[in-house]
Amino acid sequence: MAFVRGLLCRECNAPFDEIPVATCDRCLGPLDVAYDWDAIRRHLNRSVIEQGPPSMWRYRALLPVDPTDSIGDRTGWTPLWHARRLGEVLGHPRVFIKYDGANHPTLSFKDRVVATALAWARRQGMTVVGCASTGNLAHSVAAQAARHGFRAVILVPADLEVGKVAATAVHRPTLITVDGHYDHVNRLCYELAEAYGWGMVNINLRAYYGEGSKTVGYEIAEQMGWQVPDHVIVPMAGGSLITKIHRAFQEFIRLGLVEDKPYRMHGAQAEGCGPIVHAFQRGDDVITPERPRTIVRSLAIGNPADGRYALRTIRQTGGQGVAVSDDEVREGIRLLAETEGVFTEPAGGVVVAAAARLIREGSIRPDESVVLAITGHGLKTLEAVTDVRPPVYGPIRPNLEAFQALWDRIAGT
Numbered sequence: 001m002a003f004v005r006g007l008l009c010r011e012c013n014a015p016f017d018e019i020p021v022a023t024c025d026r027c028l029g030p031l032d033v034a035y036d037w038d039a040i041r042r043h044l045n046r047s048v049i050e051q052g053p054p055s056m057w058r059y060r061a062l063l064p065v066d067p068t069d070s071i072g073d074r075t076g077w078t079p080l081w082h083a084r085r086l087g088e089v090l091g092h093p094r095v096f097i098k099y100d101g102a103n104h105p106t107l108s109f110k111d112r113v114v115a116t117a118l119a120w121a122r123r124q125g126m127t128v129v130g131c132a133s134t135g136n137l138a139h140s141v142a143a144q145a146a147r148h149g150f151r152a153v154i155l156v157p158a159d160l161e162v163g164k165v166a167a168t169a170v171h172r173p174t175l176i177t178v179d180g181h182y183d184h185v186n187r188l189c190y191e192l193a194e195a196y197g198w199g200m201v202n203i204n205l206r207a208y209y210g211e212g213s214k215t216v217g218y219e220i221a222e223q224m225g226w227q228v229p230d231h232v233i234v235p236m237a238g239g240s241l242i243t244k245i246h247r248a249f250q251e252f253i254r255l256g257l258v259e260d261k262p263y264r265m266h267g268a269q270a271e272g273c274g275p276i277v278h279a280f281q282r283g284d285d286v287i288t289p290e291r292p293r294t295i296v297r298s299l300a301i302g303n304p305a306d307g308r309y310a311l312r313t314i315r316q317t318g319g320q321g322v323a324v325s326d327d328e329v330r331e332g333i334r335l336l337a338e339t340e341g342v343f344t345e346p347a348g349g350v351v352v353a354a355a356a357r358l359i360r361e362g363s364i365r366p367d368e369s370v371v372l373a374i375t376g377h378g379l380k381t382l383e384a385v386t387d388v389r390p391p392v393y394g395p396i397r398p399n400l401e402a403f404q405a406l407w408d409r410i411a412g413t
């Protein structure tokens, strides 16, 4: 790992070796991967990145990985485009979609964080990996562990969507459902990591896991033409992704890869589980845990591990915290599907609904660019749209007359 210099406590700056531990033993702050920025600056420029592979590994120098690591080799470099038709409906000319539902291999941004965590686990000689998950992480750990020959032990809340459970189970991990919410599952996984020494990607490997999220931010900046957008709207669960996109922009600015300019990071959650947004609205630094009651299962973390850092990111950049209702989420899913041909999961519906509100309220001005982080695919969460699905006609008899009779009735509808 050419440029990594151990770990550093985010709160007290205490240095640590590269260990499978997520928190500082002095102050309980989270540990971050530390880099040799002078060496990176000498090595890295736009053309080095542009000559890299069309995957997250084009940013290898900024990640805790070795040149020989091959885990997640086709993950990332997902599409970003100017969403003109969505923008027309929202009344804003400069809406962009960053679409991580196209990620390899499991259609959510979690493929990025699993790739960096498993690369590290492999180098440490770990053979058993796992996670506590609200669904997408379980799916990604199961798939990537299967491909790279790890044993996977995965724990999820018992009420997950069937699509996410089936998509995970098909890879044959040891998949265990737990009676309770994500926060119960999470606590149990802490104990498993301690008791068995396994690599739980979002628990004791969290420092390496979080680095994978930075690649969403690098890609946004590069795909916007080596420019940071004016606004980014990010769905928040544990609150890591929003802090890491912000960090990615800061690193690019520090390396002179993009111009230093102000931008706003907006965080979005469901009203039925919005502990970070609700703390933002109260003007509070302390997150009050919530009991999730929402169709947005992928964001249903009542006690978010990076909640206070997500809050700090929103406040430091002058962004907003937005909580939306389940009906607004369904409407957001439908809108994105009808205007941009993208079927997203509820987390994406949360982001579209938040964008609609921020534009309506004038928080995003017409000349400013806004990127919507659409982080997962709708095929894993079909139950979110089955109630509001547009009509399907038939069955009709298989002949032209039967079709014409139906068409005469519905053509104008």
Ligand SMILES: *Cc1c(COP(=O)(O)O)cnc(C)c1O
Binding pocket: 108, 109, 110, 136, 137, 235, 236, 237, 238, 239, 240, 241, 242, 298, 299, 345, 347, 375, 376
């Ligand atoms: C996990 C997840 C998020 C949020 O991730 P955090 O880093 O925990 O805030 C957003 N969208 C989807 C689809 C996810 O699965």
Ligand SMILES: [Zn+2]
Binding pocket: 009, 010, 011, 012, 013, 014, 024, 025, 026, 027, 028, 029
């Ligand atoms: Zn510390």
